[in-house]
Amino acid sequence: MSDEHAPDAESATPTAGRMLAPGGDNSIAVAVGLLGDEWNLWILRHSFEGAKRYSDWMRAGAISHAVLSSRLAALTDAGVFDRLCYQEKPPRYEYRRTTCGQELWSILLSVWSWELQWAPDRGVLPLMRHATCDRHFAPRLECVACGHPAGARDVVAEMGPSGDWSRCVPAASSRRRSSGAARPPRVLPQTMELLGNRWSASMLGAAFFGARRYSDFAERMQASPTIVADRLRTFTELGVLRESPSTERVDRVTYHLTEKGRAFFPVVVSMIAWGKRWFPSPEGSAITFAHTTCGDEFSPRFACSECGQVLEPRTVLVEARAADVHRPGLPSTF
Numbered sequence: 050m051s052d053e054h055a056p057d058a059e060s061a062t063p064t065a066g067r068m069l070a071p072g073g074d075n076s077i078a079v080a081v082g083l084l085g086d087e088w089n090l091w092i093l094r095h096s097f098e099g100a101k102r103y104s105d106w107m108r109a110g111a112i113s114h115a116v117l118s119s120r121l122a123a124l125t126d127a128g129v130f131d132r133l134c135y136q137e138k139p140p141r142y143e144y145r146r147t148t149c150g151q152e153l154w155s156i157l158l159s160v161w162s163w164e165l166q167w168a169p170d171r172g173v174l175p176l177m178r179h180a181t182c183d184r185h186f187a188p189r190l191e192c193v194a195c196g197h198p199a200g201a202r203d204v205v206a207e208m209g210p211s212g213d214w215s216r217c218v219p220a221a222s223s224r225r226r227s228s229g230a231a232r233p234p235r236v237l238p239q240t241m242e243l244l245g246n247r248w249s250a251s252m253l254g255a256a257f258f259g260a261r262r263y264s265d266f267a268e269r270m271q272a273s274p275t276i277v278a279d280r281l282r283t284f285t286e287l288g289v290l291r292e293s294p295s296t297e298r299v300d301r302v303t304y305h306l307t308e309k310g311r312a313f314f315p316v317v318v319s320m321i322a323w324g325k326r327w328f329p330s331p332e333g334s335a336i337t338f339a340h341t342t343c344g345d346e347f348s349p350r351f352a353c354s355e356c357g358q359v360l361e362p363r364t365v366l367v368e369a370r371a372a373d374v375h376r377p378g379l380p381s382t383f
């Protein structure tokens with residue numbers, strides 16, 4: 050079995066991103082739906098490391114045919130990949146990143162960087178070398194408008210016309226959760242705790258954009274008290290939130306992002322910016338950001354921690370580690 054799962058799609062017109070339906074999921078829900086899936090991130094990571102054909106991914110790890118087929122179809126539907134027929138009989142396809150897919154490079158970079166710093170034993174993640182200065186580096190979030198560093202403390206958000214909280218969480222039915230025997234490789238375990246569940250992603254967004262008390266989270270998430278309490282406990286155990294107990298009343302406990310939690314902000318803001326660019330809603334944007342340092346609208350970019358130069362995909366060398374590659378020893382750029 051190969052990629053015969055979609056015999057009707059040989060004439061598929063490649064699109065990059067798409068306009069969303071009015072009143073439905075907004076750009077944040079779409080971005081979280083696509084990127085809060087560990088197999089999708091795994092497939093994208095191998096795409097950036099050179100995988101193009103179905104067999105490239107099958108060789109890269111223990112992914113099942115069912116999971117790979119469904120994820121490639123979903124990523125192609127979303128306009129992240131173009132599907133090009135390279136052989137007629139039997140039909141075989143290559144999956145190439147569209148511009149929309151290519152722009153995910155900085156999100157993957159920020160996910161890897163956060164996991165490398167904050168999650169222990171991440172030996173299977175690729176190393177990133179900056180060709181400009183020839184050093185291993187971490188990406189640093191900056192503001193495009195002023196060029197200064199940016200972070201959770203100096204970027205403020207305002208909800209736009211399509212920004213209702215209810216439209217920010219991907220519908221449960223649209224999520225392609227892993228099931229059965231094929232489990233994701235668990236190379237991004239903590240990222241998935243934060244993004245890989247509709248309530249978690251919503252909770253994280255609420256924490257970044259002002260929720261402090263249990264009631265703030267419950268109101269924004271529109272979830273059952275059990276779910277809210279469970280997620281608050283999970284995030285506290287992960288060290289992403291910390292509790293500040295009150296001596297007065299139990300319900301006055303407040304929750305605050307830790308340094309580890311704030312360090313995830315570049316992932317969140319770059320995901321939202323990507324979604325906004327490629328999956329617009331007809332009513333207008335879900336969210337707008339402002340950089341308090343300069344007062345302008347905030348757009349993210351990343352710079353090299355070692356030399357300060359703005360990162361470009363072609364200057365980032367991804368050095369796949371020998372134990373986890375299909376093309377060992379061949380570093381590729383984004």
Ligand SMILES: [Zn+2]
Nearest residue numbers: 192195340343
């Ligand atoms: Zn700025």
Ligand SMILES: [Zn+2]
Nearest residue numbers: 179182353356
């Ligand atoms: Zn550098």
